[in-house]
Amino acid sequence: EVKLVESGGGLVQPGRSLKLSCAASGFNFNDYWMGWVRQAPGKGLEWIGEINKDSSTINYTPSLKDKFTISRDNAQNTLYLQMSKLGSEDTAIYYCARGLRDWGQGVMVTVSS
């Protein structure tokens, strides 16, 4: 069974950084592109970006490219999202996804003072 479990969310002050993790199990992590999608409260889905199998290719939505960094550790079967210069507009549920097919349960990030 494919399992994706996000962690690392919580309350963070504006301007600070936060790193989310997504622990994968139930499949060969090395064989899949992985990505992040977020959803602000009461809003629609926003694609953040994705990373290929060996981290040689990473694509982002342009508005987040300078703030967010996607990485992965294939030895640890873990996907990461490093977020910097956070603002209130970054308050959202953050989902990791395997190939935009299977999704984690999401982790809430709240940016507030």
Next chain:
Amino acid sequence: DIQMTQSPSSLPASLGDRVTITCRASQDIGNYLRWFQQKPGKSPRLMIYGATNLANGVPSRFSGSRSGSDYSLTINSLESEDMAIYYCLQHNEYPFTFGSGTKLEIK
């Protein structure tokens, strides 16, 4: 960026109805179109991939189609468990973009 114009934003319907949700792509995306279902408090669930292919475990009352730059999700004989928000996603070109969502609710 490719814009995905999704309509309607809200769709009241009765159980047993046949309903259709549409996304129009601002540029050619081929068949790189997916449909997701999201219920309150839950993660999105893949329903359709490649514009017309049913994902694993999805009931056969769901179907996807394409006519030019218009992509549609049709649900035949609506059931109560189908009440949710539906999103389309184009993944032909970066950045990938979602439609704005359609809330399917009981009339």
